[in-house]
Each structure stands twice: as structure tokens, then as C-alpha cells.
Amino acid sequence: MEMKGRIINRGTVEGEALVSKDPISFYGGVDPETGKIADKDNALDGVSVKDKILVFPFGKGSTVGPYTIYQLAKLGTGPKAMINSECETIVAVGCIISDIPAVDQVDISRIKTGDTVKVDGDTVTVD
Numbered sequence: 373m374e375m376k377g378r379i380i381n382r383g384t385v386e387g388e389a390l391v392s393k394d395p396i397s398f399y400g401g402v403d404p405e406t407g408k409i410a411d412k413d414n415a416l417d418g419v420s421v422k423d424k425i426l427v428f429p430f431g432k433g434s435t436v437g438p439y440t441i442y443q444l445a446k447l448g449t450g451p452k453a454m455i456n457s458e459c460e461t462i463v464a465v466g467c468i469i470s471d472i473p474a475v476d477q478v479d480i481s482r483i484k485t486g487d488t489v490k491v492d493g494d495t496v497t498v499d
Contacts, residue, residue: 375495375497375498377455377476377478377495377496379474379475379493380456382493383453384493385473386452386490387453388488388489389427389488389489390416390419390451390485391480391483392409394411394414394428395430396411396431397431397433398438400433404444404450407421407422407444407450421451422448422450424452425454428455429458430459430460431456431460432462433462434462435462438463438466439466441463441466442469442470444470445470445472451472453472453473453474453475453489453491454473455480455483455489455491456475456476457479458476458477473491483496
């Protein structure tokens with residue numbers, strides 16, 4: 373299945389999807405040292421985003437979030453790409469400064485955890 377979205381940060385990458393139905397706060401909600409989600413209100417609490425295609429509706433929280441995304445990338449504990457329903461500024465800036473491919477305006481309900489997903493510019497392919 374192929375879906376078109378809006379490019380937030382261009383790139384081509386393929387990997388396993390990790391889907392959160394809940395928004396993610398990167399500052400305080402994801403541990404950059406381990407890459408694990410650290411949010412008791414998120415169903416993925418304790419699950420690592422490392423090397424996954426992270427799929428979630430939108431980001432939330434502090435403007436320090438982009439720096440946390442940058443730390444994830446630099447420490448090698450971050451996701452390969454991010455896919456959102458609506459990418460807000462915190463996630464967009466984090467992906468851009470970290471060179472993490474990102475796409476939004478995608479129907480994320482069509483992606484399940486464990487799916488193989490390819491992000492190529494504005495195209496998201498799910499196998």
C-alpha cells in the first residue's frame with residue numbers, strides 16, 4: 373500500500389514501524405540514552421524507538437523537544453524516520469536539525485506496529 377504525504381525532512385529509509393496512537397512528548401517522554409519511551413500515559417512506555425519508523429499522531433510538550441530528538445540521533449538511539457498525522461513545530465525542527473526523514477498528512481491508522489515501512493520523500497509504502 374502506498375500513501376502520499378507532505379515532506380517535513382526529505383530522506384529515504386526503510387524499517388519496522390512502531391506505532392503510537394498517543395502523541396509523544398520528546399522532552400521527558402523519551403530517554404535519549406536508551407531510546408525508550410518514558411511516559412506512563414503512553415501505551416509504548418518502556419519500548420525503544422531505536423532504528424524504528426516511529427509513527428504517531430503529533431508531538432506535544434516542551435520546546436526542548438527538538439534538542440532531545442537531536443540527542444537521540446547523535447547517540448544512535450533514535451528512530452530511522454517519523455510519520456505523523458500532523459507534524460507540529462517541535463517534531464519538525466527536531467527532525468530537520470537531526471536529519472531524520474519525516475512525513476506528515478498521512479493516514480497513520482493504516483500502519484501497524486511491525487509493518488515494514490519505506491519512507492521516500494513524500495511517499496510512504498507499507499508492506
